[in-house]
Amino acid sequence: MTHLSAIAFAVRQAAAPQGIALSTGHAQQLVAAALGHNNLASYQASGDDVRLPEAADIVLDSERLHARAATLGHNGHAFVQALTAVLRARFPDAELYDDHEAWLMVVQSHFELAIINDDSVESEVAMTNGTSPQVDVDLPWWDTLGEYDGDNLSVEFESLVTVDQDEDRTYYRDEIDVHGTLTVERLSRAPILVAVASMSSTQNCGGLRGAK
Secondary structure (H helix, E strand, O other): OHHHHHHHHHHHHHHHHHOOOOOHHHHHHHHHHHOOOOOHHHHHHHOHHHHHHHOOEEEOOHHHHHHHHHHHOOOHHHHHHHHHHHHHHHOOOOEEEOOHHHHHHHHHHHHHHHHHOOHHHHHHHHHOOOEEEEEEOOOOOOOOHHHOOOOOEEEEEEEEEEEEOOOOOOOOOOOEEEEEEEEEEEOOOOOOOEEEEEEEEEEEEOOOEEOO
16 A cells, blocks of 8 residues: 555655645545545555556546545535645656546546547548538447446447538538547546546548538
């Protein structure tokens, strides 16, 4: 539990000048809650501590943290501020998110850009002289993300790319159908404690649909 202990110690140091007194035990419990665990024993048994430095994305479980802080008689918001600063200093290469929703929005945006910038899609757009390509995709596992127990997430998806196009163009109202796979490698059994997101996609392009 090397990393959690060091993080808890640093948080206590950061909080002290603000008049926030945290015992070692309380600080460790709050860090464990922020990383998605119901208690410190769960974190210790999970093996998450060893994998923490490997994370590309660290998503805090704010709801669990605030609930634990209230139980222990601490200000959850003040703890989050101190914890966020400590995590950013300790893991500068990782992206840190306050909650699951913030992380999902970033992944959605990244995925849409990856589709639009794909060579196959760009080629189809250029062929029709279309402009301003936009993608319409609903990644299918957003609503059921919390049901997964720690396995990597890999889901297939379909999307539609539209462009601005003059009505007299040959390919007006045709479509680009995009098929691909989104994979998230989970480094923790806790829901979205730590994840590395990657994407691979393949295109099945059958033309374009002009967007009015």
